[in-house]
Amino acid sequence: MKTRAILCFFLLAFCAASSCSAARLSSQADNNATMPVAVPAAPATAGEQGTGGGSLRLVSSIPLPQVRGRIDHMAVDIKGQRLFVAALGNNTLEVVDLKKGERAASVSGFDEPQGIVYLPESGKVVIANGGDGAVIFIDGQSLKPLKTIRTGGDADNVRYDTARGRVYVGYGEGALAVLSSEGERVADIPLGGHPESFQLEGGKIYVNVPSRREVAVVDADKLKVIETWPMNEATANFPMALDAAHHRLFIGARRPPRLLVYDTGTGKPISTVEAGGDSDDIFYDGERGRVYASFGEGSVFIYEQVDADHYRLAEKVPTAAGARTALFSPEMGRLFVAAPSRGDRAAQIMVYQVGS
Numbered sequence: 001m002k003t004r005a006i007l008c009f010f011l012l013a014f015c016a017a018s019s020c021s022a023a024r025l026s027s028q029a030d031n032n033a034t035m036p037v038a039v040p041a042a043p044a045t046a047g048e049q050g051t052g053g054g055s056l057r058l059v060s061s062i063p064l065p066q067v068r069g070r071i072d073h074m075a076v077d078i079k080g081q082r083l084f085v086a087a088l089g090n091n092t093l094e095v096v097d098l099k100k101g102e103r104a105a106s107v108s109g110f111d112e113p114q115g116i117v118y119l120p121e122s123g124k125v126v127i128a129n130g131g132d133g134a135v136i137f138i139d140g141q142s143l144k145p146l147k148t149i150r151t152g153g154d155a156d157n158v159r160y161d162t163a164r165g166r167v168y169v170g171y172g173e174g175a176l177a178v179l180s181s182e183g184e185r186v187a188d189i190p191l192g193g194h195p196e197s198f199q200l201e202g203g204k205i206y207v208n209v210p211s212r213r214e215v216a217v218v219d220a221d222k223l224k225v226i227e228t229w230p231m232n233e234a235t236a237n238f239p240m241a242l243d244a245a246h247h248r249l250f251i252g253a254r255r256p257p258r259l260l261v262y263d264t265g266t267g268k269p270i271s272t273v274e275a276g277g278d279s280d281d282i283f284y285d286g287e288r289g290r291v292y293a294s295f296g297e298g299s300v301f302i303y304e305q306v307d308a309d310h311y312r313l314a315e316k317v318p319t320a321a322g323a324r325t326a327l328f329s330p331e332m333g334r335l336f337v338a339a340p341s342r343g344d345r346a347a348q349i350m351v352y353q354v355g356s
Helices: 002-034
Strands: 051-053 056-063 074-077 082-087 092-097 102-107 113-119 124-129 134-139 145-150 158-161 166-171 175-180 185-190 198-201 204-209 214-219 224-230 235-243 248-255 257-263 268-274 279-285 290-295 299-307 310-318 325-329 334-339 348-354
Touching (some): 074 113, 074 325, 092 113, 113 158, 124 158, 124 166, 248 279, 257 290, 268 310, 279 325, 290 325
Parallel strands (some): 235 279
Antiparallel strands (some): 056 348, 092 102, 166 175, 235 248, 248 257, 290 299, 325 334, 334 348
8 A cells, every 4th residue: 555655646746747847848839939930031033932843943923014915935135134025916025124023125116026036246136027027136225126127928936046147037938038147138048838946056957847747957058958857746846946965856746746856867756755735935954954845735844854865754834824935044044934914814924943
């Protein structure tokens, strides 16, 4: 009995002590819950906030007030931190200040602007118009026109050949206009069908010609088509990107939706991967071994380059309905996606930070 009494005494003492300790802990937790805790903010530019994760992180959406209709291609001024946007349906050139995260100017006077390129040496911007076929050189600072070249109709994609100091413009029922960096017409290269996206590799230009279901290969020095590659696995080949290091050409087809990979050395397809609906832009990220493709269905697909001959769909990132055009800047590590106005949603540029 004595022993049992002693055990009961110690048990009651232990319980009392535990209860006091628990009360102290509960009081500390309540105090901590009401005290504000300072969390250091990650560095960001004006108006940026991060959402999402993985390979692409949405850091900001820059509104384009009163911009209606379809948005086509974009170009970037790295040094000046500006984005130039061809607002096709609005007949304007939109200029975005990327430092401030806001539109800096809206320039009218265009007729369905489609393709656009920035010439860093001179600071000029070249805009191709699908409506009247005009190719307009403007001063990048004053945004005033400097020179206009008439192509005859449907001036579309534009590329700048830094090695030769030339600007190439796809236009009309089937040709590339070759212009000097000052806007003088050098030559026209017949293609037999309207050219969509095209890419430069050394002395060659690879051109998507969807109406002929082929890729035309142009000699940049002889200024003529030297061979064509048939599109047998899919048609409606619009966007294109290039991996020059591995001699791989990425082609987006719409029927059926596919990403096709061609060997530029042989002109043969080596890989086919699923794609989204309404493809219009593709970009290769050599540093990370990825391909980014934007689709009007409202998504960006991210493909992993396993090796030069093998690719896999790694991620689907939701964007916005109708956001089919994009621009990847490897220097800035950012992907810009153009989302047109839809219903109550204003037009905007969605800015994604590229992850490692």
